Amino acid sequence: MNRYVKYGKKALAAAFACGTLLWGGVAAADPAPAMDGMAAFREAITMPSKPDQRVFREDLLFFSPTIRADLEFLGQAKKHSLRIAGNLDVLATDNSGDTAKLAVPFYMTQTNQNMTIYFKIGDAWQKFTTPTLAAVATDVVTTPTEAEVEDTIALVKEVVVLRETPSQRTMLVRLDSNKLADTVKKYAEKHPADNGTANDGEMQKTFMKYLDQGIRKADLWYTWTIDKTDWQTITMSYNLSSIMQETARAALSENHPDWPPMLTETVEMLAYYSDLKTYTTFLNPDVKDKADVPDEVWRNATPVDDIITIKETSAK
Numbered sequence: 642m643n644r645y646v647k648y649g650k651k652a653l654a655a656a657f658a659c660g661t662l663l664w665g666g667v668a669a670a671d672p673a674p675a676m677d678g679m680a681a682f683r684e685a686i687t688m689p690s691k692p693d694q695r696v697f698r699e700d701l702l703f704f705s706p707t708i709r710a711d712l713e714f715l716g717q718a719k720k721h722s723l724r725i726a727g728n729l730d731v732l733a734t735d736n737s738g739d740t741a742k743l744a745v746p747f748y749m750t751q752t753n754q755n756m757t758i759y760f761k762i763g764d765a766w767q768k769f770t771t772p773t774l775a776a777v778a779t780d781v782v783t784t785p786t787e788a789e790v791e792d793t794i795a796l797v798k799e800v801v802v803l804r805e806t807p808s809q810r811t812m813l814v815r816l817d818s819n820k821l822a823d824t825v826k827k828y829a830e831k832h833p834a835d836n837g838t839a840n841d842g843e844m845q846k847t848f849m850k851y852l853d854q855g856i857r858k859a860d861l862w863y864t865w866t867i868d869k870t871d872w873q874t875i876t877m878s879y880n881l882s883s884i885m886q887e888t889a890r891a892a893l894s895e896n897h898p899d900w901p902p903m904l905t906e907t908v909e910m911l912a913y914y915s916d917l918k919t920y921t922t923f924l925n926p927d928v929k930d931k932a933d934v935p936d937e938v939w940r941n942a943t944p945v946d947d948i949i950t951i952k953e954t955s956a957k
């Protein structure tokens with residue numbers, strides 16, 4: 642679990658791990674002396690912490706002139722497992738000003754190399770198994786080795802201590818975009834997408850090319866608040882807008898005569914008029930059974946094996 646809670650790079654590489662700008666706790670009357678930024682980060686990331694279970698609330702917010710999406714979920718993570726329960730809410734506006742809403746409740750269960758995602762489209766629950774994402778999740782929650790910790794520290798370009806008290810520390814962490822891009826590339830090669838999540842190999846290869854270019858040009862940073870009494874994460878926040886925008890601009894830099902006008906408009910919107918941020922707050926670990934899949938869901942969900950089919954079905 643320490644990797645997800647404290648390090649975040651794997652979550653960013655697979656698009657998993659995140660944070661919040663909300664700073665928990667109460668400040669002391671007399672702030673503790675501020676440490677050098679990199680020294681403060683190294684101390685926080687290397688101090689031992691061994692929670693049996695972490696409970697966290699995640700908010701991922703996407704905003705553009707035509708689409709607003711809010712992905713919110715509660716997660717419970719243990720050493721070899723992860724459970725999530727949440728909702729995806731989307732509000733879209735077309736060129737005529739008409740709006741459409743989509744609400745998708747979902748659950749996710751992962752144990753070792755097994756992962757199932759349950760989601761509700763309309764009145765029907767469906768389920769999708771994804772061994773590749775299970776492998777990513779397993780990698781995320783596994784305690785990192787010393788070498789992996791040093792690799793994570795090597796990704797950091799600059800750290801500013803924003804707030805220091807005897808019990809808490811909040812840091813602004815800026816990442817080296819080129820080093821992160823190299824890490825993401827290696828990680829993607831290790832964990833290619835499942836058939837059904839990206840079954841077009843050329844499309845996946847093209848996207849990874851644009852993503853690599855986007856990361857290298859992006860301004861990458863996050864905030865991290867840690868409890869100095871037990872070295873557990875309190876809150877994290879990632880601003881992913883720059884990655885999304887630069888990736889879209891990389892796509893626009895090439896000629897795409899086969900793109901329909903709507904696709905071009907969408908990519909332009911992502912490149913210049915959109916924001917993507919994540920907020921994570923870690924909660925009391927005594928919270929139990931809040932992310933369990935209800936019996937009626939796992940008993941009645943219809944198996945599907947292709948996300949493309951899901952899209953086509955839900956569009957009818």
